[in-house]
Every structure is written in structure tokens, then in C-alpha cells.
Amino acid sequence: xxxxxxxxxxxxxxxxxxxxxxxxxxxxxxxxxxxxxxxxxxxxxxxxxxxxxxxxxxxxxxxxxxxxxxxxxxxxxxxxxxxxxxxxxxxxxxxxxxxxxxxxxxxxxxxxxxxxxxxxxxxxxxxxxxxxxxxxxxxxxxxxxxxxxxxxxxxxxxxxxxxxxxxxxxxxxxxxxxxxxxxxxxxxxxxxxxxxxxxxxxxxxxxxxxxxxxxxxxxxxxxxxxxxxxxxxxxxxxxxxxxxxxxxxxxxxxxxxxxxxxxxxxxxxxxxxxxxxxxxxxxxxxxxxxxxxxxxxxxxxxxxxxxxxxxxxxxxxxxxx
Amino acid sequence: xxxxxxxxxxxxxxxxxxxxxxxxxxxxxxxxxxxxxxxxxxxxxxxxxxxxxxxxxxxxxxxxxxxxxxxxxxxxxxxxxxxxxxxxxxxxxxxxxxxxxxxxxxxxxxxxxxxxxxxxxxxxxxxxxxxxxxxxxxxxxxxxxxxxxxxxxxxxxxxxxxxxxxxxxxxxxxxxxxxxxxxxxxxxxxxxxxxxxxxxxxxxxxxxxxxxxxxxxxxxxxxxxxxxxxxxxxxxxxxxxxxxxxxxxxxxxxxxxxxxxxxxxxxxxxxxxxxxxxxxxxxxxxxxxxxxxxxxxxxxxxxxxxxxxxxxxxxxxxxxx
Numbered sequence: 001x002x003x004x005x006x007x008x009x010x011x012x013x014x015x016x017x018x019x020x021x022x023x024x025x026x027x028x029x030x031x032x033x034x035x036x037x038x039x040x041x042x043x044x045x046x047x048x049x050x051x052x053x054x055x056x057x058x059x060x061x062x063x064x065x066x067x068x069x070x071x072x073x074x075x076x077x078x079x080x081x082x083x084x085x086x087x088x089x090x091x092x093x094x095x096x097x098x099x100x101x102x103x104x105x106x107x108x109x110x111x112x113x114x115x116x117x118x119x120x121x122x123x124x125x126x127x128x129x130x131x132x133x134x135x136x137x138x139x140x141x142x143x144x145x146x147x148x149x150x151x152x153x154x155x156x157x158x159x160x161x162x163x164x165x166x167x168x169x170x171x172x173x174x175x176x177x178x179x180x181x182x183x184x185x186x187x188x189x190x191x192x193x194x195x196x197x198x199x200x201x202x203x204x205x206x207x208x209x210x211x212x213x214x215x216x217x218x219x220x221x222x223x224x225x226x227x228x229x230x231x232x233x234x235x236x237x238x239x240x241x242x243x244x245x246x247x248x249x250x251x252x253x254x255x256x257x258x259x260x261x262x263x264x265x266x267x268x269x270x271x272x273x274x275x276x277x278x279x280x281x282x283x284x285x286x287x288x289x290x291x292x293x294x295x296x297x298x299x300x301x302x303x304x305x306x307x308x309x310x311x312x313x314x315x316x317x318x319x320x321x
Numbered sequence: 322x323x324x325x326x327x328x329x330x331x332x333x334x335x336x337x338x339x340x341x342x343x344x345x346x347x348x349x350x351x352x353x354x355x356x357x358x359x360x361x362x363x364x365x366x367x368x369x370x371x372x373x374x375x376x377x378x379x380x381x382x383x384x385x386x387x388x389x390x391x392x393x394x395x396x397x398x399x400x401x402x403x404x405x406x407x408x409x410x411x412x413x414x415x416x417x418x419x420x421x422x423x424x425x426x427x428x429x430x431x432x433x434x435x436x437x438x439x440x441x442x443x444x445x446x447x448x449x450x451x452x453x454x455x456x457x458x459x460x461x462x463x464x465x466x467x468x469x470x471x472x473x474x475x476x477x478x479x480x481x482x483x484x485x486x487x488x489x490x491x492x493x494x495x496x497x498x499x500x501x502x503x504x505x506x507x508x509x510x511x512x513x514x515x516x517x518x519x520x521x522x523x524x525x526x527x528x529x530x531x532x533x534x535x536x537x538x539x540x541x542x543x544x545x546x547x548x549x550x551x552x553x554x555x556x557x558x559x560x561x562x563x564x565x566x567x568x569x570x571x572x573x574x575x576x577x578x579x580x581x582x583x584x585x586x587x588x589x590x591x592x593x594x595x596x597x598x599x600x601x602x603x604x605x606x607x608x609x610x611x612x613x614x615x616x617x618x619x620x621x622x623x624x625x626x627x628x629x630x631x632x633x634x635x636x637x638x639x640x641x642x
Contacts, residue, residue, distance in 0.1 A: 016547060028464045030471065083434055087427040106408040107470070113404060113437065114463035117456045120441045124452025131445025131452070135438050142435035143349045149428070150351065 008308035009052050010164045012067050019071035025116055034103055034111045038078050041094040046206075047073045049312055050177040054195050056305040060185030068122055069130060071182045076119035076134065077173060080141055082112040087145065088232055095223035130180050137176040144168025153233035155243055155253045162237055163204060170210075171203025194296040200266065201293035202313040209256045209317055211236035212282045215273050221321040227266040227298035230256060237285070242278040249276075326636065329629035333388050337369045340392035345439055347470070352596065353357035354434045355424055359399050362415040367527075368394045370633055371498040375516055377626035380504030390451060390501045397440035398494060401462055403433040408466065409553060421470050451501050458497040465489025474554035476564055476574045481489055483558055484525060491531075492524025515617040522614035523634040526607035530638055532557035533603045536594050542642040548587040551577060563599040570597075607638050 006013065024035040048070030055066035084090070085098040086105055092098065100108035116138075123131050144165045151157045151165075178199040182192040213222050214229045215238050229236050239256060243249045252272050255265045273279065290313060300306045327334065345356040366400050369391030372498055376387035402506060405411070408417040413419065421429035438457075444452050465486050472478045472486075499520040503513040534543050535550045550557050560577060564570045573593050576586045594600065621627045 018541035024462070026464055028467045031464060031467045080434070087430060107467070109408060110406050110463045110466045112434075113401070114460055115462065116434065116437055117459035120445075121453065121460075122440075124445070124456060125449040128446040132442065135442035135445060139347070139435055139442075142431050142438065143347055143352060145431045146347075146349045146352045146428070161483050289559035 001008040003020065005049060005308040005312035009049060009056070012052045012063055012070075013045055013048065015067045016045060016052075016071045017042075017076065019068060019122075020074060020117065022024050023071060023122055024075060024115060026114065030103075030107070031111060034099060035115065037102060038082070038099060038111075038115070041096055042242045043074065043078070043248065045070075045074060046312070046316065047077055047174060047177045050063075050174055050199065051181040053305055053309040053312060054178040054181030054199075055185045056181075057300050057303060057309050058182050058185035058187040058191060058195075059301075060181070065126065065184050066181050068124060069184065071175070072119045072122035072168060072171065073177050073180070074132065075115050075122070079112045079115035079119060080138070080173075082108050082115070084145070088228070090224070090228070092224045095220075100318055125181075127183070129183055133176045133179045133183075134173075137172040140168035140172040148234060151235055153257050153259070154235060155257050157235040157240055159237070159240060160321065162235065162240055166204050166207040166211075167200065170207040171200050173204070175199045191299045194299045196294035198313075201289045204314055205289045205317040208237050208286040208289075209281050209319060212238055212279045213321070214238075215270050216279055218320070223321070227263075227270050230266045230269055231261065231263075233257075237282050238273050238278045240277040241281055242273040243280075245272075245276040248272040290314075326370060326516030326629040326633035328372065329625055330370060330377070333373045333391075334366055334385055335368065337366060337373075337392045337395065338363075340389060340443075342394060344392060344443055345396060345436060347435065350543065351424075351428070352432060352435060353569040355420060356436065358423060359403070359420060359432075362417055364395065364399070364415065366391075366395060366496045367633070367637065368398055368429045368495060371495055371520065371630075372502040374626055374630040374633060375499040375520075376506045377502075378504035378621050378624060378630050379503045379508040379512060379516075380622075381502070386447065386505050387502050390447060390505065391441035391498070393440045394455065394494065394498050394501070396436050396443070397459065400433045400436035400440060401459070401494075403429050403436070403500045405466070409549070411545070413545045416541075447501075448504070450504055451513070454497045454500045454504075455494075456492040459579045461489035461493040469555060472556055474578050474580070475556060476578050478556040478561055480558070480561060483561055484558065487525050487528040487532075488521065491528040492521050495524035495527070496520045512620045515620045519614045519617035519634075523637055526638040527634075528611045529558050529603050529607040529610075530640060533559055533600045534642070535559075536591050537600055539641070544642070547592050548584075551590055552582065552584075554578075558576070558603050559594050559599045562602055563597040566597040566599075569593040611635075611638050 020039045024039060026032040026035065051070040051073060052063060052066045055063060060066060081093065082099050085093060086100045086108055090098050091101050099111060123134055147165050151161065175196050178195050179192065182195050211229065214226055214236065217226050219225055233256065243252055252269050255261045255269045297306065297310065341360045345360060347353045347356065372391040372394060373384060373387045377382060379389060402414065403420050406414060407421045411419050412422050420432060420575050444455055468486050472482065499516050500513065510593055532550065535547055535557065535626050538547050540546055554577065564573055573590050574583045576590045618627065
């Protein structure tokens with residue numbers, strides 16, 4: 001039932017969509033067209049949902065500020081995806097050409113900057129604490145991007161290093177979303193910190209699942225090609241675990257550490273990773289991570305919003321796209 | 322006497338420098354090295370100076386917030402330069418290789434995003450009005466970049482279109498600097514608006530002079546090669562005026578509108594532009610622009626800060642680098 005959480009806040013998500021349209025417009029025709037290109041392909045709005053649901057689950061009433069913050073976070077998230085796609089040479093996103101492929105790298109850099117500024121603009125009318133938490137996430141994203149670069153094609157990455165990278169890359173912006181929602185609701189610091197701790201686990205689990213989809217995903221569902229992480233030399237958890245397989249590990253290592261693996265080699269490695277059972281183990285690790293963290297939610301009183309929050313986090317680690 | 326304004330606020334500029342170092346550090350070694358690379362080559366700190374001097378000239382006392390805002394603006398300015406250099410294929414800045422040449426395009430994109438976030442971070446603890454004015458400038462920069470792209474190699478650009486481009490590209494961030502300084506000092510709205518109007522003229526004049534330096538600048542002083550605007554097909558005021566010359570215009574047009582002019586052709590065009598007297602006319606236009614706007618400063622009471630503010634704006638339009 002991936003729809004439960006969405007139904008619970010359908011009104012708010014419609015308002016987020018409206019803000020995404022109105023707040024990213026530009027008087028420059030081409031820039032305006034580019035931002036519409038980005039927001040016409042409806043994303044899953046996971047971050048705005050986290051923000052709004054944590055606001056409501058913490059007893060927040062008038063959700064206008066949480067909706068605005070959610071939209072701002074979604075805009076900043078998309079700005080970072082645009083620049084990430086340039087950096088990773090990504091060609092497909094949400095089933096369509098990436099922005100820099102559809103337009104040009106230089107235009108996509110500027111469009112990303114423009115969206116970053118628009119996102120901060122919405123947040124700017126909020127409290128310094130809100131701005132601070134989003135900026136911390138943005139810095140974390142940049143730093144993890146560097147960390148990821150520094151271990152490119154490396155076969156010696158530890159699980160700890162991997163966890164540090166995905167925390168900055170993915171979990172921090174989700175933690176910021178929840179932190180902002182809870183803060184706007186005036187949540188008790190203990191409640192706030194518990195929600196953020198829970199979301200750290202969910203965010204990391206989300207990225208682990210994302211990394212398994214690069215091995216076994218259905219391109220038609222995910223909207224992007226599989227095997228890209230291997231091709232680009234990004235050490236992900238499925239790879240880190242599979243490398244330890246005594247029989248298949250050496251061949252996986254060989255291909256992964258070679259400077260320009262062929263598509264055939266990458267496909268072979270994907271099959272080998274699956275054979276080691278690494279994908280299943282990743283799913284178990286992700287599930288356990290969220291299960292172990294679920295006690296953090298005890299601080300929340302029972303409510304439809306708490307249920308929806310739980311449903312959303314379950315969806316995040318059980319998705320196939 | 323380019324030093325007068327700098328001496329008047331030397332203490333504040335030292336504090337700006339300290340903030341630039343402390344606020345742009347990262348625990349990631351390479352990212353940290355890159356930000357130091359950017360801020361080790363001391364820029365002229367024109368924008369922080371505008372912010373601090375307008376604060377002081379408006380009667381502001383405790384300059385800490387103006388110093389912090391000035392540093393934030395300088396960080397955001399440098400972030401935009403990093404991305405601009407990628408977009409323009411710039412190889413030299415301040416006498417050194419541009420960041421993306423020294424490292425890589427992908428790393429420079431992320432470093433720019435990181436700095437943008439750090440800049441907003443400092444501003445976030447300020448008022449929504451401050452954030453708003455900087456975001457407006459950042460959006461203006463992005464939009465003018467698109468406008469500039471759309472007239473690449475065009476020989477039909479009007480002076481009005483050129484003025485619109487340089488307003489977004491250069492004047493708006495300077496206007497934001499002054500606006501923030503005046504706001505932090507609690508200036509009367511009339512005083513605030515007058516200072517901003519004055520700075521619009523100074524900012525545009527500054528860019529006009531910058532564009533003449535691309536024609537006649539001394540690469541050793543400016544730290545960048547000459548002729549880049551022609552090479553990249555950017556219609557600047559010297560070019561727009563020179564094209565109207567009945568004798569030399571046709572050849573200038575021919576080279577400028579050709580898809581990939583040779584370096585020889587570009588050098589020939591630079592000489593032709595000088596021969597038309599366009600560079601002198603640009604300097605006159607820039608001077609007149611500032612002279613015509615100087616009455617806006619009547620709203621300020623006489624003070625050493627007002628004198629320094631005037632000296633700074635004079636320096637901005639009389640510089641040779």
C-alpha cells in the first residue's frame with residue numbers, strides 16, 4: 001500500500017506541487033522551460049512528505065510553513081540531482097533524458113544554481129535554524145561527493161566508509177526534512193532528535209535499496225539504466241559484499257577496478273553480484289536497519305500521521321523503483 | 322588613491338578575510354584545498370566593501386553583521402565565478418588557472434555548490450529580507466547568463482539588451498551588497514533605495530570598464546587573457562559601438578559572427594575596435610553613468626565613510642585591472 005501515506009497528505013502534496021510550479025518560474029523563456037522540464041516529471045516527493053508528516057505527527061496544525069519548506073527541500077534536491085547527473089555523466093532520469101543531455105551542460109549548471117537559489121529563497125523567510133539544517137545537508141552532499149570520488153574504482157572500501165558516503169549523499173537531506181518539520185511543529189527536542197535518528201536509518205536504508213536497484217532494477221520502472229555504478233566505479237554495498245565471495249570476488253574486483261570496463265564486463269559482474277546473494281543481504285541489512293531504529297518513533301503519540309510516517313518509511317525500503 | 326576606501330575599513334576587511342577562511346573549510350581534504358585555492362588569491366573584496374561602507378555610511382555602529390554579510394556575499398560571488406568559468410571555458414582568473422582547470426569540471430561544480438551553501442548558511446542567521454535580496458541577485462545572475470547565451474555571436478544586440486544583461490550579471494549582486502548594508506544599519510527606506518539606485522549605475526559602469534579591459538587590458542594586470550569575449554561571441558558594449566563604424570564595422574561583424582574565429586582574427590578585431598574609439602566612448606559612458614547617479618548620495622550625511630564609499634565607486638570605474 002504505497003498510497004497510504006500519500007493519501008493522508010494529498011492536500012498538502014498538491015500544494016507542494018503548486019509551489020514547485022510557481023516558485024521555479026523565470027522570466028527567461030528557456031530557463032523557465034528547463035525548470036518545467038524538471039518538475040513536470042513528478043518525482044515521488046519523498047522529502048516534502050517526510051517534512052510534512054513529521055510536522056503533523058508532532059502535532060503541528062497549520063501546515064503552510066511545512067508545505068513551503070517541503071517544496072524548498074524538493075527544489076534543492078532537484079538542483080543537486082541536476083549537478084550530480086552532470087558529474088556522473090547520467091543520461092536518463094525518471095525515464096527521460098537528464099537536463100544536461102536535453103539542453104547543455106553549461107545551461108544545466110546555471111539552471112541548477114538558479115533552483116538552489118530559489119529553494120533557499122523560500123527557506124529564507126523561515127527561521128535561521130531551518131536554513132542551518134538545510135545548509136548542513138547541502139554541505140554534506142558536496143563533501144560526500146568528494147569522498148565518493150576519492151574511492152572511485154577502489155576495491156578496499158569498508159562498510160563504514162560506504163555508510164559515511166551515503167549518509168552525506170542521501171540521509172542528511174532527509175534528516176533535514178524531518179528536522180524542519182518537527183521544528184516547525186514546535187516539537188520537544190527529545191522528540192525532534194528521535195525522529196532525526198530514525199530518519200538517518202531510513203535514509204541510509206533507502207540508499208542501500210537504491211544501490212541494489214542498480215544491480216537488479218528494471219530500467220522501465222526505475223527510469224534509469226542498470227549497472228551505472230559499476231561502470232562509473234562507485235563502490236556500493238552490493239559490490240562491497242559481493243567482492244568477499246571467494247569464487248566470484250576476484251573477477252568482480254578485476255572488472256570493477258579496471259579503468260574503462262566494457263558493457264559486457266559490467267553485465268557479467270551484475271550477474272555475478274546477484275549470484276553471491278549480496279543483493280538479498282543488502283535488503284536484509286536495510287530492513288534490519290529500519291527495524292532497529294523503529295523504537296525511536298515511540299516518542300510519537302499514536303495518530304494517523306504517525307501511521308502514514310511509518311508507511312512512508314516502509315515504502316522507502318521496499319520499493320522497486 | 323585606490324587605497325583610501327580600503328584603509329577606512331581595513332579592520333573590517335581583515336575580519337572578512339578571517340571569515341572567508343573559517344567559513345569555507347571542509348573536513349574533506351581536497352574540498353578544503355580547493356576552497357583555499359579560491360580564497361588564497363585575494364580578490365578585491367569590492368562587494369564586502371560596498372556592504373560594510375554602506376552600513377557605516379548609513380550610521381551603523383556594530384559592524385559584525387555587515388562583516389558577516391559581506392563575507393557571505395563574497396563567498397557566493399566566488400561560487401558563481403567558479404561556475405561561470407566552467408561555462409565560459411575560462412582558463413585564467415586572478416593570474417592563476419581557474420578552479421576547474423586546476424582540478425576538474427565535476428569537482429569544480431560541487432565546490433561551487435558547497436560554497437553557495439556556505440554563503441547562504443552565513444546569511445541564514447540574518448533576516449529574511451537579507452536572504453531575499455541575495456537570492457534575487459543570484460536568480461538575476463542565472464537569468465542574465467541565459468540572456469547572454471541567447472545573443473551569442475549576434476551582431477544585432479541593442480544597448481538596452483546589453484544593459485539588461487550586465488545588470489543581472491554584475492550590478493544586482495552589488496546592489497544587494499549595498500541594500501544589505503543599509504538594511505542592517507536600519508537606514509530609512511528612502512536612503513536605502515537611493516543607495517541601491519546609485520549602486521546600479523556603479524555596477525553597470527564597473528562591468529562596462531571590465532568589458533573594455535577585454536579589449537585593451539594588460540593580461541599581467543588583469544590576470545586573464547584579452548579578447549575572450551570576442552572569441553566566445555559575447556556582445557559587449559565596445560563591440561556594439563564599434564560595429565557601427567562604417568569603415569571597420571563590416572570586418573568586425575564578419576569575424577564576431579563566425580562560429581570559430583581564429584586568434585589572429587580576434588587580435589585584428591581588437592585593434593579595429595580600438596581604432597573606432599569605442600573603448601574611449603565606453604569609458605565616457607561609464608563615467609557619465611556614475612556622475613549622473615551621484616546625486617543619489619545626497620541622502621547621506623557627510624562622513625569619512627561616505628567619502629570612502631565615493632572613493633570606492635570611483636575606483637570601480639577607473640581601474641585598469
